[in-house]
Amino acid sequence: MIRMENVNKFFGDLHVLKNLNLEVAEGEKLVIIGPSGSGKSTAIRCMNFLEVPTSGSVYINGEKLTSKNRTKVVRDSISMVFQQFNLYPHMTVLKNLTLAPMKLHKKSKKDAEELAYHYLDIVGLREKAHVYPSTLSGGQQQRIAIARALCAQTKIILFDEPTSALDPETIQEVLDVMIKLAKENITMVVVTHEMGFARQVADRIVFMEDGQIIEEGEPEHFFTSAENDRVKQFLSKIIR
Amino acid sequence: MEGLFSLEAWEKVWTFRSTFLLGLLNSGRMALFALLLSLVLGIIFGLMATSSKKILRGISRVYVELIQNTPLVLQLCFLYYALAFSGNSMGIIATGTISLGVYHGAYMSEVVRAGIGSIPKGQFEAADSQGFNYIGKMYYVILPQSIKIILPPMANQVVNLIKNTSCLYIIGGADLISVTYSFVTGATTGGAYAPAYLVSGLLFFIVCFPLSTLASTWENSLKKRESRTVETQNTLAEGMVAKQ
Ligand SMILES: Nc1ncnc2c1ncn2[C@@H]1O[C@H](COP(=O)(O)OP(=O)(O)O)[C@@H](O)[C@H]1O
Ligand SMILES: [Mg+2]
Numbered sequence: 055m056i057r058m059e060n061v062n063k064f065f066g067d068l069h070v071l072k073n074l075n076l077e078v079a080e081g082e083k084l085v086i087i088g089p090s091g092s093g094k095s096t097a098i099r100c101m102n103f104l105e106v107p108t109s110g111s112v113y114i115n116g117e118k119l120t121s122k123n124r125t126k127v128v129r130d131s132i133s134m135v136f137q138q139f140n141l142y143p144h145m146t147v148l149k150n151l152t153l154a155p156m157k158l159h160k161k162s163k164k165d166a167e168e169l170a171y172h173y174l175d176i177v178g179l180r181e182k183a184h185v186y187p188s189t190l191s192g193g194q195q196q197r198i199a200i201a202r203a204l205c206a207q208t209k210i211i212l213f214d215e216p217t218s219a220l221d222p223e224t225i226q227e228v229l230d231v232m233i234k235l236a237k238e239n240i241t242m243v244v245v246t247h248e249m250g251f252a253r254q255v256a257d258r259i260v261f262m263e264d265g266q267i268i269e270e271g272e273p274e275h276f277f278t279s280a281e282n283d284r285v286k287q288f289l290s291k292i293i294r
Numbered sequence: 295m296e297g298l299f300s301l302e303a304w305e306k307v308w309t310f311r312s313t314f315l316l317g318l319l320n321s322g323r324m325a326l327f328a329l330l331l332s333l334v335l336g337i338i339f340g341l342m343a344t345s346s347k348k349i350l351r352g353i354s355r356v357y358v359e360l361i362q363n364t365p366l367v368l369q370l371c372f373l374y375y376a377l378a379f380s381g382n383s384m385g386i387i388a389t390g391t392i393s394l395g396v397y398h399g400a401y402m403s404e405v406v407r408a409g410i411g412s413i414p415k416g417q418f419e420a421a422d423s424q425g426f427n428y429i430g431k432m433y434y435v436i437l438p439q440s441i442k443i444i445l446p447p448m449a450n451q452v453v454n455l456i457k458n459t460s461c462l463y464i465i466g467g468a469d470l471i472s473v474t475y476s477f478v479t480g481a482t483t484g485g486a487y488a489p490a491y492l493v494s495g496l497l498f499f500i501v502c503f504p505l506s507t508l509a510s511t512w513e514n515s516l517k518k519r520e521s522r523t524v525e526t527q528n529t530l531a532e533g534m535v536a537k538q
Contacts, residue, residue: 129425140420
């Protein structure tokens, strides 16, 4: 479903991704962990070409992503949920959800709204359809952002630290929505430090450090038999 | 030289009132076309300035810096005399319109650039991540958010543009200031300096003051309205919930 081949990314002289190879299968839930600055965001952003790799290739369903086809491939196959939600502040929640379905996926207003209400029900915020995002709490905004991603009905959803900007008391409501999603056949790539979530949902965890994957395995492997000392040290800090 | 309180001088100005109105009309017409040109240039070069392509940013930068760091009067003379000497003069009004349009286009470009630049990066990324192309992203997401930041300084540019029609006097234009100048130095009409310039200034003020007032109240009311819509929407939504 997603394949990264020998991906390198430089920001100026800074070598951020170092020959990264990573494959995500259809329906797989992959969690990426690792210390701050290790390149997790850059890696996940290369998957939808928000960052263009300096060298190497990214394949989506076997099709090589290029600057030319990225708009079409992303529109049809990949959605993203951001740490800062990035809802459109000048639109109501409903408009946020129906914009792409109407303008990009050529759905009628009626179909797009039906779809929007369906996903608003899933994230439990139907009653917020007509408010503006700024009136919502962080957790609610993130649930709307997830609903917006779902409205595109793509097979892949990328999450870059979706709960890192939230107050502790609203983190769980967002995680609960993501756990619900994980039961569907959606391919999820999640950068997170929520190890409880990872343990419950992930098929596989990869640990990144300094632009490379230094350990990967099933969640249980990380909790019981992580090999690398850096990994053990990191886990001991974040597992509560 | 006749003074401010000379009745005779005021009568002279009143007799030739249509001259002043014609000057105002010429200035206004020129300002209008120059404004359209400056808007087109401002949007094009402003968008270029926020592009990810270095070459486009570079071109926009050169235009803006060249125009902003040389006097308008010089640009006007350059265009007028360069064309005149190459044998294809296009007339004072056309020269004035183009010069003013190009000059204020550079300032409009900066206004557009600043407006777009004030939108958080996350908004661009959200649109990109949904698969919008450049035009869709700008049209649906970025410009609707930057318009309220762009409009007030743009209105101020319109005021400047109207005042700058006065620069045309250097090439002997037909604008309000040129007309006033001919009037006070004319063989039959000459002399009524103070009243003539006072009237001319008043005409400028009558046009410009409402515009600049509009610009500043606009800015405040847009800000206020924004917070008010949010509240209205909120109560509206709560009402709907209560009904369900
Ligand atoms: N747009 C950028 N320009 C320059 N450096 C960047 C940019 N984005 C990220 N970096 C740098 O790349 C490194 C990896 O960043 P990132 O992928 O955000 O790490 P993580 O998400 O794991 O914290 C960091 O050192 C960061 O400062
Ligand atoms: Mg990050």
